[in-house]
Amino acid sequence: MTATKIMLDEDELPRRWYNVMADLPAPPPPVLHPGTLEPVGPQDLAPLFPAALIEQEVTRERYVDIPDEVLEVYRLWRPSPLYRAHRLEKALGTPAKIFYKYEGVSPAGSHKPNTAVPQAYYNAAAGIRRLTTETGAGQWGTALAFAGAQFGLDVEIWQVRASYDQKPYRKMMIETFGGTIHPSPSDRTEAGRRVLAADPGSPGSLGIAISEAVEVAAGRADTNYALGSVLNHVLLHQTVIGEEALLQLAKAGVAPDLIVGCTGGGSNFAGLAFPFLREKLQGRMAPVIRAVEPAACPSLTKGVYAYDFGDTAGMTPLMKMHTLGHDFIPDPIHAGGLRYHGMAPLVSHVYELGLIEAVAKTQQECFEAGVRFARTEGIIPAPEPTHALAACVEEALRCKETGEPKVILTALCGHGHLDLPAYGRFLAGQMQDRELSAEAVAAATAALPRVPA
Amino acid sequence: MTATKIMLDEDELPRRWYNVMADLPAPPPPVLHPGTLEPVGPQDLAPLFPAALIEQEVTRERYVDIPDEVLEVYRLWRPSPLYRAHRLEKALGTPAKIFYKYEGVSPAGSHKPNTAVPQAYYNAAAGIRRLTTETGAGQWGTALAFAGAQFGLDVEIWQVRASYDQKPYRKMMIETFGGTIHPSPSDRTEAGRRVLAADPGSPGSLGIAISEAVEVAAGRADTNYALGSVLNHVLLHQTVIGEEALLQLAKAGVAPDLIVGCTGGGSNFAGLAFPFLREKLQGRMAPVIRAVEPAACPSLTKGVYAYDFGDTAGMTPLMKMHTLGHDFIPDPIHAGGLRYHGMAPLVSHVYELGLIEAVAKTQQECFEAGVRFARTEGIIPAPEPTHALAACVEEALRCKETGEPKVILTALCGHGHLDLPAYGRFLAGQMQDRELSAEAVAAATAALPRVPA
Incomplete structure (x- = not known):
């Protein structure tokens, strides 16, 4: 039997972050200055970010070395464990093999x-x-x-x-x-x-x-x-998740058929998925890669792909991304980390390239999966990763019907200890939820900034 | 440099719990029926506990096998990590080597x-x-x-x-x-x-x-x-902590000079300390073993060693233990898990035998250590283990003066995610604290049950 936890030693901690831009068949569209509509340069970003991060934002190098000082802090919780969800599989009666990469062991309790x-x-x-x-x-x-x-x-x-x-x-x-x-x-x-x-x-x-x-x-x-998602250098840093998971699945002797992650700004999803996307692009494995977003804030599945501001006030550069419009205010769903009007430009770009797929889930289905997970695996997930878990459960039950022993990998990007009131409301039958309608999307995206093609 | 985390593989998970009674120079006093004052027998406990646990309560066998079904659940979080507190040591400027065994990775977030x-x-x-x-x-x-x-x-x-x-x-x-x-x-x-x-x-x-x-x-x-502390079988189950820590310190190539644990009912402390006490009694190592309790509820350092009830209402059998009197109501300190009038009979017994020592700490000193720990090691400790951390810090600073590179091992028995309001009050300067006076102890223990010697 596969172990419950597949661990790595500290000396197996990846020493480089992976930059997916090096392997994409086409480069992503440039980020534009909101005044000139010209591509932004390093000097535009210098008042806010240090040179090293600006360089990482635009580099096309495949790998960026992780500084020793960063590795030393990472060792407080990294490498993070990869779990085989034996008890969840048994409860579902599925032949699927479900693995989850757990980032809740970090000091903040998430991948951040x-x-x-x-x-x-x-x-x-x-x-x-x-x-x-x-x-x-x-x-x-x-x-x-x-x-x-x-x-x-x-x-x-x-x-x-x-x-x-x-x-x-x-x-x-x-x-x-x-x-x-x-x-x-x-x-x-x-x-x-x-x-x-x-x-x-x-x-x-x-x-x-x-x-x-x-x-x-x-x-x-x-x-x-400092910004915690969306930007290229943020996604770059998160690839340490996927690099570790690659090593851990190899230790378990399996290759993934499906990779599932929840998407808000996109950094958790990209962190797990991009190293596997490299393997896919280079022909070493062929997993389906699936992003899962809330039905109340469905930028990938219902938004438009267009230049938009990163913030509501319109102060940031313009980024081409899947967006519901920069002044869209999502319903107050419990997964606060997924309440963002846009999607990371790099995640949007690989979606446009057809390299990943996306689905949307309601809160009700997500919290059902979260409670089922807590009672079998013992970890109470943050509301955000319950979206990925709902998609895992759906796929595992599909495998139960077809008999396929698929290998599913998901990112459990944080625990829900500080989100327990959301579980309280779910268990009390007070979970509110609403799918965003096509009309609401049309209204929200009617006034996007005009950018010449 | 020693790794930050010393991990064990799942197949290194101990398969037996350790029963310290097998190695003590004298047996602990018997538990008495409150009516007859005769030692209780299995039939007295049968309405509340299954036979297997009653047997574990009284056995003198050195080891008890852990059932496979229990090991399977333990694997969700065990073996738990042993950390070397590199960053705390550096902040203290101490030559001491501080190790902490972290039980906060469990589903409930503690050793329970x-x-x-x-x-x-x-x-x-x-x-x-x-x-x-x-x-x-x-x-x-x-x-x-x-x-x-x-x-x-x-x-x-x-x-x-x-x-x-x-x-x-x-x-x-x-x-x-x-x-x-x-x-x-x-x-x-x-x-x-x-x-x-x-x-x-x-x-x-x-x-x-x-x-x-x-x-x-x-x-x-x-x-x-079911009871979560105090009883022999509870302490027995917790020895999996110390057994793992023994293996992990051996991997790190060191033997402890000092073992520190917080004590409420005594199960966390005993879980870490008893396997090391075995090594000490059998002459393989010679650590000092130190229990740390709150100054507001100091059963070991200020209580009396006498027969008393385990509960306030006086329904339980009489146990010989260090007690502040069964109707003593401790101040509402934040470490709720340490607010117990008595101490596990086995911990009390080894204290009477002179095999362990005990100190008491105020909340102020404990939360100072907790915040220092959070900012260096990244884990916010539950209020209970901040008592052990305060004693670690004290010893590490003593080592700084003497230059001794002592090896200190402590039990970080849980995280404080659900105890954050206590940190909020500490940071706002609102921590209330009071050492229990000798007069208060005398008053609380004046009316203990009378048991013929």
Whole structure:
């Protein structure tokens, strides 16, 4: 019998991140300056990011070495375990073999520290003293607070006020790691004060929080900004997940037939999938790769592929991506990490190239899978990866009908300890859910920025 | 450099629990029937526990085989990692080598499933359909709910109402694992109704909750009761922790000079320490073994060694142990798992034999160590193990002065994700703390049960 946990030794920790751009049949469309509509250059990004990260954002090199200082922090939780879901398989009565790569063992409880740590490292190495960022549900803010503590950086976080008020445990966790957290809109920035003047009781939005964090970073020489998903260098850092999983499946003596990951901004999905996509593009394996998104925020399955802003306020460069429109406000579903109007440009590009597929799931189906998983495998998943688990369960039950012993690999990108109220509502039968209609998508994407073809 | 994590393969998982009674120079005093004051026999315990657990409670065999069905569930998180605290050592500037055995990787987030799983297994194997128990802070209830789900047992939990109201995340976690939870006092039992009749707003106590759980178990043939600490068989199951740690330190090529664990009922401490105590008694190593308890509930350092009840209501057999008196109500410190008036009889006995030592720590010092640990090692400890960490830090700083490169081993028995409000209060400077005075101890232990010598 395959072991329950397939572990790697610390000396098997990958020493390079993988850059999928090196292997794609066509390059992704350029990122554009919102004023000139010309491709952005390093000088446009320099006020916010250190040179090393700007270089990683555009490099076409296949591999980027992971600095020793980053590897040393990674060793606190990496290599992360790959589990064979024996008990879930048995409960489903499926011949499928289900493997899950578990990132909840990290200090923040999710995959986010995989990029927070190198981002903090490169900023500290460049002489930066402070990082600002926004956070919604709080996973990313927690990860950056932890990473800042490792490299002596102050970390200042603007959290969407609605989440700040509803999720006090995140604030406490961020402060325990030494971070500073403000509800957004705040009176600490022009952007925040402007919103508060118009609406003193504003619940905030990710777009406003980004504006506040960017404003502070742009205004101070010793301060930079950090982003937790969407950008190429973020996806690059997350590939350590897939590189480890490749080694672990080889140890288990199997190759995946299906790879499943949940997608919000896209970094968790890309982190697991891109190294396998390399193997697929280079002809060494042929897995189906499936992204799973919430039915209430279906950028890949229902959005348009167009140039759009990364933030609600329209301050960022224009990126070509699958989007529901930068001022789309998703329903308040419990998977806060998946409530993003767009999709990482690189994930959008490989989807357009036909290299991956996508499905959408309702919260009800996702939490059913989450509870089933908790009662068999003992881990309570964050709401985000329950989307991937729902797709795994669906495929495993299909295998039960056909008798196919498919090998399924999924990313369990975090635990749900700080998301238990969502489980409470599900168990009480109070889960609200709504598929986004075609009319709503059409309305939300009617006013995208005009960019000449 | 020693690795950060010293891991064991699944096939290195210990296959036997260790029974320290086999190696002690004198047997512990017998447990007495509260009515007859005669030693209790198996028949006295049969209404509450299955025969296999009663046998483990009294056996003098050195080892007890772990059933395959239990090993299979253990593999979801065991062997647990042993960490070398490189980053904490560096922050302290100490020549000491600090190792911590981390039990927070379990489904419940603590060491409790190590005994919940075998207790559920033996009960299911004996034809029992339902388990009842009490829980304070909720760690034990969570562990038993998870374990019940693995063996098809219904689990019904009475939680002290004050905790039930203050810690809603625990209830949600227990229900996610499929358990049923009631606030105690409840109207479901005679014992609960009696309390409610006298005081409809009663906040409850562990003693009342035990009475409710025992009443239900005693009254139904298909229902048994389960206890999460104190008893010999519970400590026995926890020795899997120390057995693994022995193998892991051997892999790291070191022997411990000091072993430190926090003590509430005593099961976490005994689980780590007893296998090392065997090595000490058999002359293979000579570590100092130190128990750490809260200054507000110091049963070992300030309590008396006497026969006392295990519960507040006086329903249990009489056990000879270090106690603050069975009706002692500890201050509402944050380490709920350490708020117990007594100490496991076996831990008390080895303390009387001079084989271990004990110290008490204030909450302030403990949370300082907890925050320092979180910011260096990335894990936010539960309030209970911050006691052990405070003692580790103290010893490591002593080593800094003397230059001794001592090897320190501690039990990090759980994470603090569901205890973040305690960190919030500490960081806000609102931590309340009080050392228990000698007068308070004298008053609390004035009316212990009279047992002829």
